[in-house]
Amino acid sequence: MTIKFKHGCVYQDFFKLHPRVIEIYGFIVFYCNIHYEITPSITSMLRPKADDSGVHETGRALDFSEFEYNSGGIDIVKTMTKKAIKDLLSIVNDLFPREDGKETLIYHDVGRGKHFHLQVEYHQSWYNNERVNIALSKERRAS
Numbered sequence: 001m002t003i004k005f006k007h008g009c010v011y012q013d014f015f016k017l018h019p020r021v022i023e024i025y026g027f028i029v030f031y032c033n034i035h036y037e038i039t040p041s042i043t044s045m046l047r048p049k050a051d052d053s054g055v056h057e058t059g060r061a062l063d064f065s066e067f068e069y070n071s072g073g074i075d076i077v078k079t080m081t082k083k084a085i086k087d088l089l090s091i092v093n094d095l096f097p098r099e100d101g102k103e104t105l106i107y108h109d110v111g112r113g114k115h116f117h118l119q120v121e122y123h124q125s126w127y128n129n130e131r132v133n134i135a136l137s138k139e140r141r142a143s
């Protein structure tokens with residue numbers, strides 16, 4: 001299993017995402033490899049709040065494509081079928097439900113082309129966990 005990115009993604013940002021996002025995306029790649037022989041490529045991870053509601057800024061969301069890009073992230077080598085897109089939405093939302101009733105995985109267009117948007121809940125994010133932020137701060141390491 002491998003992970004693929006569209007050109008322009010900062011690969012290292014993947015490891016800054018909420019663990020639940022990484023876990024669910026891992027399932028998605030496995031599932032799509034097995035059933036559709038495709039690796040839907042990551043198109044966007046962390047980005048500034050000015051761009052959207054702020055959910056990407058906090059590492060709670062990840063965007064990926066119905067396309068598989070080549071290793072350089074520029075050329076499309078495979079595309080999911082309409083049925084595969086529909087099935088993936090259904091299985092992910094069924095297996096990984098959110099407590100707030102919203103869908104974990106949606107397929108939408110917010111001005112940058114149709115793509116999958118994977119999102120976990122606010123309280124699940126370690127980016128918003130004060131104790132984690134303290135542990136990661138330089139001030140703590142210095143004392």
Ligand SMILES: [Zn+2]
Binds near residue numbers: 061062063
């Ligand atoms: Zn998104």
